[in-house]
Amino acid sequence: MSTPIGGATRGFWIEPNEVHKAAEAARKVAQDLPQDIKALFTPTDAAVVGLAGFHVAQAIDDCLEAWTKALRSLAGLVDSAADAVGSSNKSFTHEEQERRKTFLGPYAPGVSPPGLSHPYTSAPPSANGGY
Template sequence: MTSNPGSGFVVHPDALTGAGQNAQTVGGRIPEEAKGVGPASDAGVAGLAGFASAQALQECTAAWQGVLNALAGELGGQGQNLVTTAQNYRSADASAAAALPAPAGGGDPFAVPRPAAAGGGDPFAIPRPAAPPPVRDPFAVAGPAGGR
C-alpha cells in the first residue's frame, strides 16, 4: 500500500491491478458481442426496404458498432494504464525500501529496542521491594529471656 501521510491519499496496487484486468477483459469481449448488432439491424433494414428509415438504421448501426469498437479499445488501453500504474507504485515502494539503510544487526527495522537490564533480568519488570523487617508487637509480653 502506498500513501502520503496526512493527505488521506492511499493507493492499493492490487486493487488497481484487478480493476485494470477487469477493464481489459470487458474491453476484449465487446467486439465479439457487438457482432450481434449487425444481423439484427440487417433484418430491420430488410423489413424497412423502400423506406428512408432503412438507410438511417444502417447508418445508426454502423455508428453504434464504431462506438462499441472505440469503447473496447478505450477500456483495453485504460485497463493497461491501471495495471502499469500499479506496477509503478510497487516499483517505487520497492526502490524506496531498498534505498533505506539496513538496520544495525540485520534485525527488524520497526522493532522497539529494549534497554539492557542490570543483572540480565527483564528491564520492564516491576521491582519488588525487599521483605519488610518483622514488626514488633508492642503489647507482647516478654518471656523468660526478657529478664524480668
C-alpha cells in the first residue's frame, strides 16, 4: 500500500490503487463470513442430534451460538475497517487532487504550466528519490 521513500525525503509514497484493493479485500471477507458461519450449522446440528440426552449436546449447541455471535461481530468489525480504509483512501485522493490544483494553478485541464511537463504530484516515487 505504501513504498518507503529514500534520499532526502522521508516517509511513504501511498499507492491509492493498492489502498482501494485492501478495502475491497476486507469488504469481501466481511461479506463471506456469514456464509462461512452457515457451514458450521450442519456438522454441529448432527453432533447435537447424535449426542441427544447428554449434557455435551447442550454445550456444543451453546458453543455454536457463541461462535456465531463472535463471527458476526468480527464480520461487522472487518466491514467497518473496510469502510475506514476506503474513506481514508478517498480523503487522500481528494487532498492529493486539491494539492495538484494548487501546484498547477489556473490552467485548463490537460495544459501544463510553462516549464513543467510533469507536476510533482503525478510523478512516480522514483522522481523524488523513492523506489
